Amino acid sequence: MTIRIVVADDQALVRGAIAMMLDLEEDIEVVAQAGNGREAIEAVACGDVDVVLADVEMPVMDGIAAASRIRKEHPDVKILMVTTFGRPGYLRRAMEAGASGFVVKDAPSDSLASAVRKVMAGQRVVDPDLAAESLAASSNPLTEREQDVLRATSGGGTTADVSRSLFLSQGTVRNYLSSAIHKTGARTRAEAVVIARDNGWL
CATH class of the missing domain: 1.10.10.10 (Winged helix-like DNA-binding domain superfamily/Winged helix DNA-binding domain)
Structure with a gap:
């Protein structure tokens, strides 16, 4: 079975590199790319998508807000957050929004493909260092x-x-x-x- 994914990142070079890398995998096909959360939502609505890789920080609509919308409108689509900023607060908010995984961009390329397969299989994937930091960090005190x-x-x-x-x-x-x-x-x-x-x- 081929896993059909959307890659959402506001940095075109990063987005293109991730898409090209994942397209090399025999069982993964990048069906669309998006430069922000709103474009990611539109891409999911327009096609048969299994997994969305979304950056946290994007203009117009960030990845976490997009994840929340996608999960409500397309509950079968899995969300994998991919970010440069491995912040515990982001992890907590992403999971609350319905994301199935959270990995940092400097993770090895093979681990990203593995993360895609795991979330597709219904597993949760979280960067281990970030998970440890999240457990130690205080919760959001702001209303x-x-x-x-x-x-x-x-x-x-x-x-x-x-x-x-x-x-x-x-x-x-x-x-x-x-x-x-x-x-x-x-x-x-x-x-x-x-x-x-x-x-x-x-």
């Missing part, structure tokens, strides 16, 4: 709204900008920012964004 506000402020927008984009009062935005700064142990909102991203909470 959904605090995460939304940090994401909105990450581009350097003012409190008024964030207020307009999220349809919240400026006072409410300031409260969420203050709470997020306190929970992350940061001194500023910019530092809170960095800490939250480094932990995979955003």
